[in-house]
Structure formats: structure tokens, C-alpha cells
Amino acid sequence: MTADSAPRDVWVLVDHVDGQAVRKITYELLGKARALADAAGGRVVAVALGAGIGGLAADLGVHGADRVMLADAPVLERYTTDAYAAVLAPLLEEARPLLLLIGSSAWGRDLAPRIAARTGAGIVTDCSAVEVEDGRLVATRPVMTRKAIARVAFARDGQRIAVVLPNVMPPAPAVPGRTAETLAVPVSVDPAAVRTRVVEIRPLTRATVPLTEADIIVAGGRGLKGPEHFALLEGLAAALGAAVGSSRPPVDSGWVPHDYEIGQTGKTVNPQLYIACGISGAPQHQAGMSGARWIVAINRDPQAPIFQIASYGLVGDLFQIVPLLTEEVRRLKAARQE
Amino acid sequence: MHVVVCVKHVPDTEAPIRIRGDGHGVEESGLNFVMNYYDEHAVEEGLRIKERGGGTVTVVTAGPPRAVEALRAALAMGADQAIHIQDSGLEALDHLGIARVLAAAIAPLPHDLVLCGKLATDDNASIVGPALAEYLGRPQATAVTALELGDGRATAHREVEGAVEVLEVTLPAVVTVERNINEPRYPSLPGIMKAKRTPVATKTLADLGLAPGGPGGPHHIELLGLTPPPRRQAGRVIPGEPEAAVRELVRLLREEAKVL
Ligand SMILES: Cc1cc2nc3c(=O)[nH]c(=O)nc-3n(C[C@H](O)[C@H](O)[C@H](O)COP(=O)(O)OP(=O)(O)OC[C@H]3O[C@@H](n4cnc5c(N)ncnc54)[C@H](O)[C@@H]3O)c2cc1C
Ligand SMILES: Nc1ncnc2c1ncn2[C@@H]1O[C@H](COP(=O)(O)O)[C@@H](O)[C@H]1O
Numbered sequence: 001m002t003a004d005s006a007p008r009d010v011w012v013l014v015d016h017v018d019g020q021a022v023r024k025i026t027y028e029l030l031g032k033a034r035a036l037a038d039a040a041g042g043r044v045v046a047v048a049l050g051a052g053i054g055g056l057a058a059d060l061g062v063h064g065a066d067r068v069m070l071a072d073a074p075v076l077e078r079y080t081t082d083a084y085a086a087v088l089a090p091l092l093e094e095a096r097p098l099l100l101l102i103g104s105s106a107w108g109r110d111l112a113p114r115i116a117a118r119t120g121a122g123i124v125t126d127c128s129a130v131e132v133e134d135g136r137l138v139a140t141r142p143v144m145t146r147k148a149i150a151r152v153a154f155a156r157d158g159q160r161i162a163v164v165l166p167n168v169m170p171p172a173p174a175v176p177g178r179t180a181e182t183l184a185v186p187v188s189v190d191p192a193a194v195r196t197r198v199v200e201i202r203p204l205t206r207a208t209v210p211l212t213e214a215d216i217i218v219a220g221g222r223g224l225k226g227p228e229h230f231a232l233l234e235g236l237a238a239a240l241g242a243a244v245g246s247s248r249p250p251v252d253s254g255w256v257p258h259d260y261e262i263g264q265t266g267k268t269v270n271p272q273l274y275i276a277c278g279i280s281g282a283p284q285h286q287a288g289m290s291g292a293r294w295i296v297a298i299n300r301d302p303q304a305p306i307f308q309i310a311s312y313g314l315v316g317d318l319f320q321i322v323p324l325l326t327e328e329v330r331r332l333k334a335a336r337q338e
Numbered sequence: 339m340h341v342v343v344c345v346k347h348v349p350d351t352e353a354p355i356r357i358r359g360d361g362h363g364v365e366e367s368g369l370n371f372v373m374n375y376y377d378e379h380a381v382e383e384g385l386r387i388k389e390r391g392g393g394t395v396t397v398v399t400a401g402p403p404r405a406v407e408a409l410r411a412a413l414a415m416g417a418d419q420a421i422h423i424q425d426s427g428l429e430a431l432d433h434l435g436i437a438r439v440l441a442a443a444i445a446p447l448p449h450d451l452v453l454c455g456k457l458a459t460d461d462n463a464s465i466v467g468p469a470l471a472e473y474l475g476r477p478q479a480t481a482v483t484a485l486e487l488g489d490g491r492a493t494a495h496r497e498v499e500g501a502v503e504v505l506e507v508t509l510p511a512v513v514t515v516e517r518n519i520n521e522p523r524y525p526s527l528p529g530i531m532k533a534k535r536t537p538v539a540t541k542t543l544a545d546l547g548l549a550p551g552g553p554g555g556p557h558h559i560e561l562l563g564l565t566p567p568p569r570r571q572a573g574r575v576i577p578g579e580p581e582a583a584v585r586e587l588v589r590l591l592r593e594e595a596k597v598l
Contacts (some may be wrong), residue, residue: 023499081468081478086427110480117434117472118470122558126462128356138562143461145351150461151562158558195477195511199493199502205546210499216597239589240598243577251518258518259497260482263457265517273597284351290570294595296587302575311573312590314583332588332598 008098009042011235013088013111014060019053024213025103027063027171029164032130033101034064034172038256039132040098043067046180047091049084051077061165061180064172068180073187078198079107081114085191088117091185092159099130099137099160105212112163121184124152128168128291137162145264146287166212167270168291204259206243211262214243216273219262219289221247223278223299223318227255233277239329245269247279259330263288278317281306298322339487340448341384344440344470345377345412347405348460361563366404373408373580375454376377379515381412382487382522384453391487394418397446400428400439407540408488413533414525425543427550432559437469440544445474451492452512471512479507480514505566 008291015023025047033044046058046065050072059067071087084107092100092115100115102108104126116123129140137154139162154160211217218237220230237244237299245267246260262269263275264284274292279285281304289295289311297317298318307313314321349355349364350372356365373381384395397412398403399462400423409420421442431439444452452474454467464480471478484501488508494513496503507513525533543550576583576590592598 010506023380068470072398086391103594106481106496106503109464110468110478113468114472114478116465116558117437120434121560122432123434123465124559141462143564144349145459145565147355148357148564149366149567150564153560153562155558156510177341193555195508196479198503198508199506201498202502204501205498212499239475243405260518272591273591273595287351294591294597295570296591308572309570311595312577312587313573314580314587315575316580316583320580320586323399328584329598332592 001250008040009095010037010040010096011044011045011047011092011100012065013066013100013102013108014056015105015108016047016048016053016056018051019056019238022056022059022063023103023167024171025105025164026060027146028166028169029101029103030060030064031172032164032169036099036130036132042098045069045097047062047088049076049087049151049219056285057182059181060179062174062176064175064178065180069145070182071185071187074201075191075194076187078182078201079111080194080196080198081110082194082196084111085176086115086189086193087185087187089115092119092121096159099154099162101130102161102163104163105167108163109194112161116159116161119159121161122154123161123163124154125163127164129160130162142287146290147282147283165268208237208243209267210286211243211267213247214269214271216240216242216275217245217262217269217271217292218242218275218277219245219247219279220250221248221279224250224255229319230256232319236275236322236326236329239326239333242275247282247285276306276310277322279306280304281309339387339450340396341382341387341451341453342378342396342398342444342447343380343412343417343453344457344466345381345399345408346374346458347371347399347401347408348374348458351459352406357450357564357566361565362561363564371404371407374455374458374460374516375410376457376459376515377408378522379517379519380453380455381415381417382520383515385416385523386520387451387487388567393450396421398440398443399423402428409538410533411525413536414529415523416529420538422538422540423543423546424540427543431491432557433463433465434469434558437466437515438473439543439546439548440466440470441473442548442589443541444470450509451487452476454512454514455488456514456515456516467512467514475511476510476512476581478506478512478514479505481516482513483516483518485515485519514551
């Protein structure tokens with residue numbers, strides 16, 4: 001596959017919650033890494049940075065890592081660009097893996113290009129697929145407000161980094177009892193060389209799973225008419241076990257916080273099911289959600305563009321339909337419980 | 339405070355695009371180009387910093403002749419000076435290459451702060467800001483939603499998964515901005531007139547001390563081609579009274595889509 005013929009490992013940068021649990025995107029990256037490493041005859045290496053993260057190793061092994069590298073030090077407790085780059089860049093340059101997979105999260109997007117610039121790695125962001133084609137690694141990514149799909153090949157040699165969208169790749173299955181070799185990475189970062197300081201992390205209170213991880217999303221648009229009506233969507237979302245998002249007008253009007261926004265200037269989501277309520281389906285909105293597997297549109301205007309891409313459409317008043325749908329879903333779930 | 343803002347000239351996101359026959363780009367004829375949406379927010383932030391504490395705002399773009407329009411738009415908003423890096427060697431560069439070129443142009447300028455957009459809406463890379471920070475040897479804060487400047491440092495708010503991160507960063511720094519950091523102003527009529535008179539400094543790669551083929555050795559990545567996105571089949575509208583339609587929808591979601 002590369003100029004040097006030795007089999008090469010595929011690395012996964014581990015996303016975790018304070019060393020307590022591995023985030024879903026990590027399992028998705030491990031699944032992809034397994035397939036690529038098997039094809040290349042290399043190993044799956046999971047690299048975790050943080051403080052007090054030793055407990056993650058077992059779970060990473062269960063999900064397909066052959067080796068777990070732990071950079072565990074107080075200076076890494078909170079993500080900072082400088083400290084994380086100072087640890088990761090030399091590791092990459094020494095081991096020269098086939099590919100480093102990084103999840104597209106706020107910190108992943110901050111770190112990946114910095115590391116790429118430092119190590120001279122080829123970098124492709126927003127990947128929805130990474131495959132081997134004719135002996136080359138090729139990534140697929142949406143561009144131009146999702147009006148085109150680009151296929152981008154990594155150079156045959158050199159470092160490679162793919163930043164992968166959440167929820168687009170199937171997670172690695174858990175194999176109970178499977179273990180990984182664990183390796184401690186020495187960390188020698190001078191805290192004084194870290195030019196940023198995390199002053200505070202203010203949690204945003206959200207009752208549901210993060211939008212980018214959700215299998216089902218209920219989204220509201222201008223048709224909701226006011227902030228108070230988002231409670232309707234919360235009700236439906238609770239019944240479905242879904243997350244709530246929005247188009248841009250509810251954000252601009254201050255009905256919901258910015259992190260609800262889906263679309264070109266918001267989040268890209270890839271749920272199994274997307275229920276758009278009172279959303280017309282502008283191209284900038286579609287840019288963030290047209291990768292959903294199934295789309296339901298509830299809109300009183302039969303001409304709304306959202307119906308062009310909806311798997312199922314209901315033409316009518318959302319204030320009537322959403323409560324009925326919530327009721328019907330509750331009934332279904334209750335029947336299942338019995 | 340000397341602020342440098344990087345702006346990119348990109349297709350208007352409202353416009354439909356046509357993929358070129360060779361699949362390696364889009365047809366530019368008839369396509370409307372504008373300053374990258376996030377870069378308007380970056381220019382606005384630079385102007386606000388100047389208005390509060392004095393200093394200068396310099397805008398820089400690397401791009402073809404048409405890209406001067408992005409500079410003119412920034413000048414019309416109130417930027418003081420503009421640099422247009424224009425060279426046939428730019429076409430072959432990837433995002434890291436562009437970042438190197440921008441770094442070569444910015445390094446000799448006085449700069450306390452370099453502002454970029456969070457991403458460019460044409461290819462959504464989100465690469466140039468952090469790469470530029472690396473090549474300039476500066477710290478970075480990305481996707482910033484609020485920025486407050488202090489003495490030798492700035493406080494930045496960033497949206498991270500499930501939280502807002504408050505970050506202190508030493509200056510000079512590279513900051514990429516999120517759209518809710520501010521509301522960009524419209525250019526004023528006098529601003530537009532002044533923009534027409536302000537000279538734009540044009541620089542080639544050689545002027546920046548870079549090799550004609552561009553900086554940064556071998557190609558890291560190669561665009562194999564663009565294709566239209568898979569067309570989604572419009573599904574069906576479920577007819578009937580709301581009660582019946584909702585029942586049918588739930589049945590389809592359960593039995594056909596198998597998502598419930
Ligand atoms: C650079 C740029 C970036 C942008 N980025 C984004 C982005 O990231 N995300 C985004 O969403 N938008 C974005 N937009 C805005 C986008 O162009 C649209 O304006 C926006 O998506 C429209 O939101 P909407 O569908 O909620 O509102 P509208 O287009 O106003 O649609 C409201 C819909 O609700 C329906 N409706 C009203 N009342 C009811 C009712 N009682 N029952 C049922 N249906 C009802 C109406 O029929 C209508 O179809 C961007 C625009 C620009 C220029
Ligand atoms: N050719 C360019 N000229 C000037 N600035 C650019 C250029 N390309 C990218 N940028 C800056 O980098 C940001 C992120 O771009 P990108 O990494 O391409 O998504 C943009 O919002 C601009 O601020």
C-alpha cells in the first residue's frame with residue numbers, strides 16, 4: 001500500500017468523558033480501524049490522552065483495539081491544543097501509522113489540523129467514508145453545502161489523518177473478554193509551554209443525548225412559532241428517546257441555543273430517523289441533515305422543499321399532528337413493555 | 339491592537355452549482371461568489387476590536403483575480419488595508435499549502451491577533467486556521483463564540499460537546515470564529531467609495547519568498563473528483579385525516595423503516 005512495504009497500524013484517537021467512559025464516536029472509529037488494519041495486515045492502536053484514564057483500556061480492548069497507548073498525566077486533564085499536540089505529534093512521527101482516525105468533535109477539529117501541519121500529514125476532514133481503493137486510501141466527504149460529494153485520495157506516503165463525522169460508521173462490536181496490550185506513553189509537557197488555559201467548562205443542560213450521536217432527531221423550525229412550543233418536540237423526543245434540534249430561525253430568534261442548529265452553519269447529523277416539524281427544507285438546512293437514513297416531514301405547505309427529500313410526509317398542522325404522533329409512539333412503546 | 343483577518347472568496351451558498359466536466363471543480367461562469375460567510379464575522383470582530391481600542395485591520399486573501407472582491411467587501415466594511423496573494427501556483431495547493439502561503443504573508447506584518455472563519459463554506463475544511471497558527475508558531479482558539487481582549491491575553495468562549503468552554507489564550511494568537519460571535523455590519527456608502535480608492539497590495543509566491551511551485555513539498559492529498567450527491571427519492575405523502583395518517587406513519591416507521 002505504501003512505499004515502505006511493512007504492514008502498518010491504524011490509529012484511533014480516543015474520545016472519552018473524563019476517563020470515565022468512551023464516547024460513541026470512538027467505537028465507530030475502532031470499527032473502521034479494524035477493517036483497514038485487517039486489510040493492511042497491521043494492528044488497531046487506540047491512543048488516549050487525559051488524566052486518570054487507565055480504566056478505559058479494558059473497554060477499548062473489548063471493542064477491537066490490539067494495543068492501547070495511554071498518555072496519562074495531570075497536564076492532559078483538560079484538552080489544550082499545545083499539550084495534546086506536544087504529546088501526539090512525536091508519537092505519530094515515530095510510529096508512522098498507516099492512518100490516524102480522529103472523530104469530528106470540537107477538540108478533534110481543533111487538534112487534527114494542528115497535528116497535520118506539524119507533521120506534514122495529509123488531512124481530510126468531514127469524512128463520511130474511508131476505504132482502500134487500488135491500494136490507496138480514499139476518503140469521501142460532502143462539500144459545497146452538500147451539493148457535491150468529493151472523493152479525496154491520500155498521498156501514497158507520508159502521514160495521514162482522517163477526521164470522521166460522527167454517526168456515519170457502524171460501531172465496532174463488543175467482544176467480551178477480548179484484551180489489548182497496554183502501553184504507557186511518557187508525558188513530558190512543560191505546563192508553562194501551554195499557551196491556553198481552560199478557565200471553566202460550563203455544562204449546557206440537555207436532557208437528551210447529543211445531537212451528533214442521536215439515532216433519532218426531532219427538529220423544529222420557524223413553523224413552531226415560539227420558544228414555548230419546543231415543549232411539544234421535547235415530548236415527542238422523550239417518547240422516542242430522541243434528541244431535539246432546530247433549523248436556523250429558532251436559533252436566530254433566541255428560542256433555542258445555538259447548539260440546536262442543524263445545517264450548514266450548524267451541525268451535520270446522520271441519524272437513522274429525522275423528523276422535521278415546521279421546517280421548509282432550505283438547501284442550507286438540508287446540508288446538515290440530508291444524510292439521515294429516513295426523513296419524516298410534517299409541514300402544512302405541500303409545496304415545501306422538505307417533501308422532495310422526505311421518506312414520509314404528513315401535510316398538515318404540526319400543532320395537531322405532533323401531539324397525536326407522541327401519543328401513538330407512547331402507545332406503541334407501552335404495548336411493547338407488556 | 340493589530341488584527342489580520344483571512345478571508346476567502348467562495349461560491350454563494352444560495353446558488354446551485356454545476357460540477358465541471360472533469361469533475362475537478364465547479365463551473366465558475368455565472369456562479370456568484372461572495373466573501374466566505376464566517377469571514378464576514380471575522381472581519382466584523384476585527385473592526386470591533388479596532389473601534390474599542392484602536393489599531394489596524396488588515397485583510398488577506400489567497401486566490402484568483404476575482405478574489406479581490408472579498409477584499410473590497412472587507413474594506414467597505416471598514417478594514418484599513420488589503421493584501422491579495424495571487425499566483426498560478428496557488429491552484430495546486432491543498433489547505434496546508436494555503437496556510438503556509440498565508441503564514442508567509444502574515445509573519446512579517448505586525449499582528450497581535452489573526453482571525454479566520456471557523457470554516458470555508460465551499461469545501462468545509464476547517465483546516466487553514468489551526469494550520470496557520472502552527473506555521474506562525476502561535477497558539478489558537480477555534481470556533482469561538484465570544485472574544486474578550488485583555489493585556490497580552492484574550493478570553494475566548496467555545497462551544498464544545500455539551501458545554502461552553504472558557505479559554506484563556508496568550509497573544510498573539512490565531513482565533514477562528516463561529517457565526518454567533520457577532521452580527522456583521524453592512525458596508526456603508528462612504529465605506530464602499532473608500533474601498534474603491536484603497537489600493538490592494540498584490541503579492542506573488544516569489545514576493546513572499548516561496549518557490550514558484552508553492553511551498554511545502556509533495557502533495558498530501560489529491561481530489562479524485564466531485565459527484566452530485568445521491569439523489570434522495572421523494573417518498574410518499576401519507577394521505578388521510580391526521581389521526582389515521584399518524585397511525586399509518588407509525589406503522590411504516592415500525593414495519594418498513596424499522597426505526598421504532
Ligand atoms: C449562509 C447561510 C447559512 C445558513 N445556514 C443554515 C443552517 O445551518 N441551518 C438552517 O436551518 N438554515 C440555515 N440558513 C437559513 C436557510 O436558508 C433557511 O432560511 C432556513 O433553513 C429556514 O428555516 P425554517 O425552515 O425553519 O423556516 P421557513 O423557511 O420559514 O419554514 C417554515 C415552515 O414551517 C411551515 N409551517 C408553518 N406553520 C406550520 C404549522 N402550524 N404546521 C406545520 N407547518 C408549518 C411552513 O409551511 C414553512 O414550510 C442559512 C442561510 C444562509 C444564507
Ligand atoms: N484562500 C484563502 N485565503 C485567505 N483565507 C483563507 C483561505 N482559505 C481559507 N482561509 C481562512 O481559513 C478559514 C477556514 O478555511 P478552511 O480551512 O478552508 O475551511 C476561512 O474562514 C478563512 O478565514
